[in-house]
Amino acid sequence: MAVDILLGLQWGDEGKGKIVDVLTKSYDIIARFQGGPNAGHTLEFNHNKHVLHTIPSGIFHKNKINIIGNGVVIDPTIFEKEIKGLNKYSLELDKILLISKKAHLILPTHRILDSASEISKGKFKIGSTLKGIGPAYMDKTGRNGIRVGDIISSDWKEKYASLLTKHLNLLKNFKNLPDYDLKLMEKAFFQGVELLKKFKLIDSEQYLHEEILKGKNILAEGAQGSMLDIDFGTYPFVTSSTTTAAGACTGLGISPGKIKDVYGIFKAYATRVGSGPFPTELFDENGNKMSKIGNEFGATTGRARRCGWIDLVALKYSIQINGVTKLMMMKSDVLSGFKKIKICNAYKINNQIFHHLPYDINSNKIEPLYEEIEGWDEDISNIVSEKKFPKNFINYIEYLEDKLNVPIAIISVGPDRKQTIFRENFKIHS
Numbered sequence: 001m002a003v004d005i006l007l008g009l010q011w012g013d014e015g016k017g018k019i020v021d022v023l024t025k026s027y028d029i030i031a032r033f034q035g036g037p038n039a040g041h042t043l044e045f046n047h048n049k050h051v052l053h054t055i056p057s058g059i060f061h062k063n064k065i066n067i068i069g070n071g072v073v074i075d076p077t078i079f080e081k082e083i084k085g086l087n088k089y090s091l092e093l094d095k096i097l098l099i100s101k102k103a104h105l106i107l108p109t110h111r112i113l114d115s116a117s118e119i120s121k122g123k124f125k126i127g128s129t130l131k132g133i134g135p136a137y138m139d140k141t142g143r144n145g146i147r148v149g150d151i152i153s154s155d156w157k158e159k160y161a162s163l164l165t166k167h168l169n170l171l172k173n174f175k176n177l178p179d180y181d182l183k184l185m186e187k188a189f190f191q192g193v194e195l196l197k198k199f200k201l202i203d204s205e206q207y208l209h210e211e212i213l214k215g216k217n218i219l220a221e222g223a224q225g226s227m228l229d230i231d232f233g234t235y236p237f238v239t240s241s242t243t244t245a246a247g248a249c250t251g252l253g254i255s256p257g258k259i260k261d262v263y264g265i266f267k268a269y270a271t272r273v274g275s276g277p278f279p280t281e282l283f284d285e286n287g288n289k290m291s292k293i294g295n296e297f298g299a300t301t302g303r304a305r306r307c308g309w310i311d312l313v314a315l316k317y318s319i320q321i322n323g324v325t326k327l328m329m330m331k332s333d334v335l336s337g338f339k340k341i342k343i344c345n346a347y348k349i350n351n352q353i354f355h356h357l358p359y360d361i362n363s364n365k366i367e368p369l370y371e372e373i374e375g376w377d378e379d380i381s382n383i384v385s386e387k388k389f390p391k392n393f394i395n396y397i398e399y400l401e402d403k404l405n406v407p408i409a410i411i412s413v414g415p416d417r418k419q420t421i422f423r424e425n426f427k428i429h430s
């Protein structure tokens, strides 16, 4: 029996969906613990490319259970679209997808509030995905939220009406509002709610507890990344949930003592979508090359992702707060053909050197201090064994392991399931 966590260590989009899909065969249950449709998790297999938003990334494996945990926020409108998108795969979704009654709902007015809030911030906007995430979590912590379990209660319509009134009053405080057609949005919302009712709505913490007692293996799937965490990310340019390992405990009702491995995923370089500090961001040819070769466009919004060199100051911090036991390096193939690879080991701020993440990286002018290593020219996307890696790529891996002090267990060399190399040192449930 094991409960392992898989989470992103940077600013999201590290490739979590791909690796969860790859690892699912070694688990009985995949459980999403936070976030909502702001996430876009891409899976590629058998010439299919599929993006999931709320549904866990183990969904394509028959006989595996997928759970949307209590820490997730669900938009019924998007949920319905996701379910429709999965129809062609002939999955028995009503059997393999279970939903926590304690997960909160994203209402149409949460989305409108999200947009209104961003408009009001002007150039200081967060760069939100505008999926209503912030307002929905605000209602959760403000104790006003509506949960999945409410849709099957007798006073569901009253609960909805009461929160709607609250939201409409709130909207009056904004000078500028986005264009919206609430009636149309509500129609899609209630249609999605009807679909939600057809799924098994469960007390997922109880279910997971019983499955743990039976000796089942559970993989907790995170969304976003540690640098977007509500407490430890680059606040206020963050999302509104706990994206770090602790979020798996609160987002699923699993005790910390049950957690075994924490898999931390990172790209061989770095990206960020939306506003906020990004010390190693590139505005040159190297950045353009990463963006082009890495096809760095958001899976949820299609926005161009900002690109930069790997940042070990931020990565070490993420490893520390999550207690990462194994690392997984993604998109290594994108770095083929760079003459030199730069690695940020420290920040210089006002002539002071920082080896740890300073409190305020928003307003300070940060100069990243780099070390440079030789790049490699070889295409590594078809390599199936680490023994075939080019020498300079091995140097990069060893350099990172030495600095980060955690083994890199998996190396991804392309978007497809098959382009995944398990290092010799890595065994699941060992």
Ligand code: GDP
Residues within 6 Å of the ligand: 008, 012, 013, 014, 015, 016, 017, 018, 039, 040, 041, 042, 043, 044, 293, 294, 298, 299, 330, 331, 332, 333, 334, 412, 413, 414, 415, 416
């Ligand atoms: P997630 O949000 O962490 O699941 O990541 P996204 O799906 O948003 O973004 C990762 C993108 O990189 C997707 O388009 C994946 O198909 C792609 N990807 C994942 N691993 C690799 C890799 O090793 N190499 C390349 N070239 N692409 C990858």
Ligand code: IMO
Residues within 6 Å of the ligand: 008, 011, 012, 013, 014, 035, 038, 039, 040, 041, 126, 127, 128, 129, 130, 131, 132, 133, 134, 222, 223, 224, 225, 228, 237, 238, 239, 240, 273, 274, 275, 299
């Ligand atoms: P996955 O799970 C990358 C970013 C947004 C914005 C900030 C707040 O695919 O890695 P929100 O919509 O949560 O209010 O946006 O967080 N963001 C993500 N960036 N990947 C994600 O998810 C993200 N989810 C939110 O761009 O900067």
Ligand code: MG
Residues within 6 Å of the ligand: 012, 013, 014, 039, 040, 041, 042, 299, 300
């Ligand atoms: Mg993504």
